[in-house]
Structure formats: structure tokens, C-alpha cells
Amino acid sequence: MTEKIYYDDPHISRFTARVTECAPEGENYGIVLDRTAFFPEEGGQCCDKGTLAGMEVLHVSIKNGIIKHICKDPLAPGSEVEGEIDHALRFDKEQQHSGEHILSGLSNSLYGCTNVGFRLASDITTLDFDKPLSPKEIADLEKKANEVVYRNLPVKCWFPPATELEKMEYRSKIELTEDVRIVEIPGVDTCACCAPHVDFTGQIGVIKVIRHEAWKGGVRLTILCGNRAFEHFSKALTTLDTLTKLCSAGLDSICDAVKDIKDKQVKAEAEKNKAETLLLEARIRQAAEGTAASPIVIFTPSCDTRNVRNAINNANSSDRLCAVFAGAEGSYNFIVECKKGGLKTVLENLRKTLNAKCGGSDTMLQGTITAEPKAILELFKD
Ligand SMILES: [Zn+2]
Known part of the structure; x- marks a missing residue:
């Protein structure tokens, strides 16, 4: 059994001991001493840190009363070494x-x-x-x-x-x-x-x-x-x-100030969603005034997918295919809808021709795509 110096003197930080065993342990070495001030990982507590003969002690464990120190290099059995534990820790x-x-x-x-x-x-x-x-x-x-x-x-x-x-x-x-x-x-x-x-x-x-x-x-x-x-x-x-300065508030009013910002944010988000949806609805209705049979394909700046879905549901009452691509610089989230179905072929074409990542049903598709608007429009031409 290793003599546990930390019991006799819990404040000791430097000690000398004799190496009794040293054996490879993975990439490192397991070193046993006749006595130690290192408390091992035990009883829910992590082990002490420090050095043995100047080497960092990576871990300390205990089994059947024998305490093992893990170090990067070996120490010669029989030699006397100095240990130092990190006392602040x-x-x-x-x-x-x-x-x-x-x-x-x-x-x-x-x-x-x-x-x-x-x-x-x-x-x-x-x-x-x-x-x-x-x-x-x-x-x-x-x-x-x-x-x-x-x-x-x-x-x-x-x-x-x-x-x-x-x-x-x-x-x-x-x-x-x-x-x-x-x-x-x-x-x-x-x-x-x-x-x-x-x-x-x-x-x-x-x-x-x-x-x-x-x-x-x-x-x-x-x-x-x-x-x-x-x-x-x-x-x-x-x-x-920092928070009180950012919100120009005091310690007593900071919570109210943050709540106020949060409330305003929620309100602004709801207004933005409403405006986005209304704008898209108007564009879908306007596009629907064109040739009766051709698909409606719209490109719009980045927009919440729920708003795109709501706008299509609200504005596309016909059986026409309606596709909205939201994003910029050839990178889009999209939704394609067609009440009379037949989107299976569109899904295959989007995947095969333009490498789109998408899924859905025969009447509604959703996904992401990286492609030029021209190539996307070409795909919907037929
Ligand atoms: Zn305890």
C-alpha cells in the first residue's frame, strides 16, 4: 500500500519518495511510489495535479490502496524522486x-x-x-x-x-x-x-x-x-x-429593460413575417396574371420558409404550379406547390439536373438548391 502523506499533512506540496514500480501504460508510464502527497481520483473527486521529478503528472489513480501516477516518461525503480503538487488546485x-x-x-x-x-x-x-x-x-x-x-x-x-x-x-x-x-x-x-x-x-x-x-x-x-x-x-x-451600460439601465431595472427589448423584438418579427408574406402573395397574384398554363416561378430575397408556405397557400388558388426560391447569389431555399399533383417528375429533375436537396409529396416540395436563376427557370419551362 502506498503511504498517503496527504493524510498526515494535507498542506504539504513538496515531498520525496522512492520509485517502487514503473511500467508502460498506453503511450505513457504508470509510476508507483512508496509514499505520495498526490490525492488520486477517488470518491467523486478528481485527482491532484503537479510534477514528479519535474515531469507533469497526467493522472493519479488508486487500486487496492496502491496509488499510480501517470507520466509521459519512465522513472527508474529504486530511485529517489521529488514530487510537487499544485497546492492552489x-x-x-x-x-x-x-x-x-x-x-x-x-x-x-x-x-x-x-x-x-x-x-x-x-x-x-x-x-x-x-x-x-x-x-x-x-x-x-x-x-x-x-x-x-x-x-x-x-x-x-x-x-x-x-x-x-x-x-x-x-x-x-x-x-x-x-x-x-x-x-x-x-x-x-x-x-x-x-x-x-x-x-x-x-x-x-x-x-x-x-x-x-x-x-x-x-x-x-x-x-x-x-x-x-x-x-x-x-x-x-x-x-x-456591461449589460446595464448597453441597456442604459440600473441594477434594479435591467430585467425590465431586457424584457422590453425582447417584447419589441417579438413584435418586430411578427410584423416582418406579415410584410414578407403579403409582399410574396402580391407577387404570386401578379405573376398568375400571365399565361394561364405556365408555371409561376418567383425569386425573392432570403425569406422565412413559413412565410413562403403561407403566401403560396393564400395566393395560389389555382391548379398551376407555383415555385418560390428565396435567397441570393444562386443559393436558395425553395417551395414548389401544385394542387393537381405531378411534382414527382419535378422532384427528380431538380435533384438530377440541378443537384437540389429536396423532398416532399406529389403536391408540395421543399428543399435547398445552388444554381443560377436562368438554369432554374429553364427547368420549369416545360
Ligand atoms: Zn467527502
Whole structure:
């Protein structure tokens, strides 16, 4: 078993160790040391990053108590190497993980929730509870969790002897019997956990739930703690500042200002659709005044397909073939309609002669085409 230095000193960043094994692993090498400060990917938490003998450690895993470091080049078994973990990243994960324990412990004592899922990724942390929580309950939970941060309680991590463990009440996803590491925040949470944590809850800084969603009959919370929450807040504030300037609004009126823009946009879109449809209808009716038997073929600037369809339906009451090509510079969306049918041949010709991508029925075709208007008109001549 690898000696886990991160348990004795969760703040260690440099350490020396002896290489006990080194074997190829895909394009890289799997390196085992007699001791390590690298926390492996375990219990829903991603692994530490850093270097071994100056080489970047690409991944760290654990199996049967043996921790394996993946590096690009091999290290000689027996040699002594220096390792260094990225302590800023480690501390970031400690902030997230300790914050998660507080939320899970409180959700259990306040609402009887059980944490059934946890994932600490490099950007966000998600925790899943088996019971649904209302937005008000989540807000209360978040508030109480931050009060635990302000109280700056100790976070105690230890391996209790079996006799002591038997009498303890603690959260655990699986049945554990030996070498159970307990992480306790007095009066808030006691949980079996293998990961490094902050020493005091004050080091978490802040706990923020940024999203909640229904999840398998319960709820999934997405959270940011400590520096992640600070950076998120800074980014959100910059965005908000830009938005308020763009809309010439203040913080209190920005939502109304954006809603107003949205309403105007919806209204303008409806007016544009109406105008487009009416214009096309007029052009179809005008074209229909020509030779009674010839097909109506119209080219129009880019236009919503629904408007083309509506205009044809409204304006072409006869049995004549009516085709509208909407677009520019030889690239069009089109609709062809003929109430008496017979568009199968037109479909084949459009595909074969002009390489159109289209489909539909014997009375209505829809598609896209890249061709000169002259070539398209030629096709409809007969
Ligand atoms: Zn944990």
C-alpha cells in the first residue's frame, strides 16, 4: 500500500519518495511510489495535479490502496524522486469538498435528505439528494451553510479505532468496517471520507448554490465554494455591468429593460413575417396574371420558409404550379406547390439536373438548391 502523506499533512506540496514500480501504460508510464502527497481520483473527486521529478503528472489513480501516477516518461525503480503538487488546485478542491460536507450534513439534519451522489470536477461541484427541496428550502440551507463558514469550526479528520467507530453515527454511501476515515465538523456533519479537507470552515470562504434541478426524484445542486465562487461573482458582475451600460439601465431595472427589448423584438418579427408574406402573395397574384398554363416561378430575397408556405397557400388558388426560391447569389431555399399533383417528375429533375436537396409529396416540395436563376427557370419551362 502506498503511504498517503496527504493524510498526515494535507498542506504539504513538496515531498520525496522512492520509485517502487514503473511500467508502460498506453503511450505513457504508470509510476508507483512508496509514499505520495498526490490525492488520486477517488470518491467523486478528481485527482491532484503537479510534477514528479519535474515531469507533469497526467493522472493519479488508486487500486487496492496502491496509488499510480501517470507520466509521459519512465522513472527508474529504486530511485529517489521529488514530487510537487499544485497546492492552489488542492486548496480549491478542499474548499469545494468541505463546503459539500456542510451542505450534505445540514440537508440531512434539517430536511432528512441523504446525499446519493457527489462529483467534484475542475469547474463545478454537484451533489445529489434523494429528496426534492423547494427553492426556499435550498436558500435556507445555503444561508445556514454559510453561517457554519462564519463560525470557523474545526474540520477534524481521523481514523477511529473499530470500537469507537461502532458507536459513531456518520454518513456513508457504502457499508464500511475497517480503516474508516472520519471527517467531522462538530454539530454539523460527521462523514466517512477519504479526501483532504480545510482545517477550519472559515477557509471555505463562501458556499454558493448556483443551480438546482430535479434529479431522480430528488434534487441536484451545483455549487461553487471559496475562490471559485469569488471568480464566478466577479465574472457575473462584469457581465451585469456591461449589460446595464448597453441597456442604459440600473441594477434594479435591467430585467425590465431586457424584457422590453425582447417584447419589441417579438413584435418586430411578427410584423416582418406579415410584410414578407403579403409582399410574396402580391407577387404570386401578379405573376398568375400571365399565361394561364405556365408555371409561376418567383425569386425573392432570403425569406422565412413559413412565410413562403403561407403566401403560396393564400395566393395560389389555382391548379398551376407555383415555385418560390428565396435567397441570393444562386443559393436558395425553395417551395414548389401544385394542387393537381405531378411534382414527382419535378422532384427528380431538380435533384438530377440541378443537384437540389429536396423532398416532399406529389403536391408540395421543399428543399435547398445552388444554381443560377436562368438554369432554374429553364427547368420549369416545360
Ligand atoms: Zn467527502
